[in-house]
Amino acid sequence: MKLIFEKSKPGRRASSLPRYDLPPVEVPEELRRTEPPRLPEVSEPELVRHYSELSTRNFGIDTGFYPLGSCTMKYNPRVNEHLAALPGFRDLHPHQDEEAAQGALELMWRLQEALAEICGLDAVSLQPAAGSQGELTGLMLMRAHFAERGEGERRRKIVIPDSAHGTNPASVTMAGYEVVAVETDPRGNVDIGELRAKVDGETAGLMLTNPSTLGLFDENIEEIERIFHGAGALMYFDGANLNAICGIVRPGDMGFDIVHINLHKTFSQPHGGGGPGGGPIAVRDILEPYLPVPQVVCDGERYRLDFERPRSIGKVRGFMGPFGVLVRSYAFIRSYGPALREMSEAAVLNANYLLARLKDAYELPFDRLCMHEFVLSARGLRRDHGVTALDVAKRLMDYGFHPPTIYFPLIVPEALMIEPTETETKETLDAFAAAMLAIAREAAESPELPKDAPQDRPVRRLDEVKAARRVVVRYGFEAHPDLASEAKPAAVSEPSKGG
Ligand SMILES: Cc1ncc(COP(=O)(O)O)c(C=O)c1O
Numbered sequence: 137m138k139l140i141f142e143k144s145k146p147g148r149r150a151s152s153l154p155r156y157d158l159p160p161v162e163v164p165e166e167l168r169r170t171e172p173p174r175l176p177e178v179s180e181p182e183l184v185r186h187y188s189e190l191s192t193r194n195f196g197i198d199t200g201f202y203p204l205g206s207c208t209m210k211y212n213p214r215v216n217e218h219l220a221a222l223p224g225f226r227d228l229h230p231h232q233d234e235e236a237a238q239g240a241l242e243l244m245w246r247l248q249e250a251l252a253e254i255c256g257l258d259a260v261s262l263q264p265a266a267g268s269q270g271e272l273t274g275l276m277l278m279r280a281h282f283a284e285r286g287e288g289e290r291r292r293k294i295v296i297p298d299s300a301h302g303t304n305p306a307s308v309t310m311a312g313y314e315v316v317a318v319e320t321d322p323r324g325n326v327d328i329g330e331l332r333a334k335v336d337g338e339t340a341g342l343m344l345t346n347p348s349t350l351g352l353f354d355e356n357i358e359e360i361e362r363i364f365h366g367a368g369a370l371m372y373f374d375g376a377n378l379n380a381i382c383g384i385v386r387p388g389d390m391g392f393d394i395v396h397i398n399l400h401k402t403f404s405q406p407h408g409g410g411g412p413g414g415g416p417i418a419v420r421d422i423l424e425p426y427l428p429v430p431q432v433v434c435d436g437e438r439y440r441l442d443f444e445r446p447r448s449i450g451k452v453r454g455f456m457g458p459f460g461v462l463v464r465s466y467a468f469i470r471s472y473g474p475a476l477r478e479m480s481e482a483a484v485l486n487a488n489y490l491l492a493r494l495k496d497a498y499e500l501p502f503d504r505l506c507m508h509e510f511v512l513s514a515r516g517l518r519r520d521h522g523v524t525a526l527d528v529a530k531r532l533m534d535y536g537f538h539p540p541t542i543y544f545p546l547i548v549p550e551a552l553m554i555e556p557t558e559t560e561t562k563e564t565l566d567a568f569a570a571a572m573l574a575i576a577r578e579a580a581e582s583p584e585l586p587k588d589a590p591q592d593r594p595v596r597r598l599d600e601v602k603a604a605r606r607v608v609v610r611y612g613f614e615a616h617p618d619l620a621s622e623a624k625p626a627a628v629s630e631p632s633k634g635g
Contacts, residue, residue, distance in 0.1 A: 256388025
């Protein structure tokens with residue numbers, strides 16, 4: 137497919153009407169550019185065709201099943217888009233004064249209340265822009281808490297299981313803490329014996345995803361709570377997998393003191409490739425004073441931003457956070473209302489149905505009922521036929537499915553991490569299971585098919601390292617002849633984690 141610059145011909149034009157509610161602006165003479173901007177020149181039909189074609193080159197949740205484990209790529213209800221686009225929300229200026237933004241502030245306050253209730257905790261900050269930023273913010277709250285108690289110097293360690301997402305140890309390091317790793321036991325729980333041996337007076341806290349990235353609910357969570365709180369440490373819940381437990385069990389009731397919520401996963405949001413997202417944090421009352429400023433507060437009938445919080449860790453983001461994401465998530469939560477529990481129940485049911493259909497054809501490292509996702513291994517296919525998890529993922533693309541997350545969690549060799557979400561029908565799940573079973577058969581009978589896949593996609597197998605290391609995002613105009621030879625579309629469409 138050609139780039140739009142390659143389709144450009146001087147003088148071709150498309151047009152759109154100017155906004156009727158803005159006065160025309162006269163740019164002062166001295167500020168006007170002397171040369172026209174270097175934009176592609178195409179007619180309207182060419183423009184429409186170009187972007188329509190481009191949109192068909194990508195795979196999204198609106199084009200098909202997207203079982204990217206841990207990323208929760210669920211359907212994004214259109215009503216949310218409609219609400220986020222309401223002019224009162226869409227055109228809000230970040231510097232709008234509070235009186236003129238009461239509706240937006242009320243929505244944020246109500247979302248804070250709803251998230252606190254879902255998590256079983258006392259207070260929420262909507263500021264962090266992603267789960268990973270929520271992690272860092274949560275750890276900064278821990279630091280502030282221990283510093284104020286005079287334990288900041290002593291408590292330097294954060295315990296993380298070996299199944300954790302990579303952002304957990306990264307956040308711990310960024311927050312100035314030291315990572316202490318614990319292993320997973322043969323049932324897929326955190327190894328409780330090792331935990332007991334490693335938690336002491338130097339421990340600041342635990343970071344845990346429950347259900348874990350193996351899709352398993354930790355059977356010893358009450359004992360884990362006793363160990364950490366018994367040692368005076370805090371518990372951080374990585375809420376990336378909240379989709380499995382909404383309305384069923386609350387992190388606060390499990391003993392967690394801090395939670396981040398990946399709004400873009402559990403509460404729907406068109407996302408992938410790093411954005412856009414939201415990572416609010418919910419905390420127990422003892423940590424509330426340290427929350428970032430400003431907090432949205434309600435004084436009776438009126439909503440306002442509260443900056444007067446002397447023990448706050450300060451600001452973690454410009455303005456008030458990802459507002460459009462907040463509107464969509466609020467709309468999502470209100471659409472379900474008290475039936476939010478059914479969302480999680482359906483997600484868990486769908487995952488267990490798929491697991492039951494696939495577990496004889498692929499290895500299952502931990503043979504238990506799963507939560508909203510599960511991890512299979514292609515180790516047997518690799519050993520017997522030389523077909524890897526990557527080959528299975530690529531072959532799924534030929535069958536019209538987005539690949540699952542692969543090679544994660546790191547403790548499962550040749551991992552295939554599958555998360556169907558609650559919105560998929562039995563017909564879709566059956567079609568996916570049929571494709572996975574067909575690929576397992578192909579691995580034995582004609583392994584070149586998966587090894588050579590994808591065959592039916594716009595691009596074949598890519599040099600992933602080069603695609604990641606030498607991303608070309610600029611067109612090589614004559615002014616940059618060095619780029620001209622590289623001005624090909626940057627390789628994308630890899631089965632990587634979309635967040
Ligand atoms: C278990 C887990 N924790 C944390 C994160 C980080 O969240 P975000 O991508 O919103 O920064 C992810 C993202 O995929 C995750 O799966």
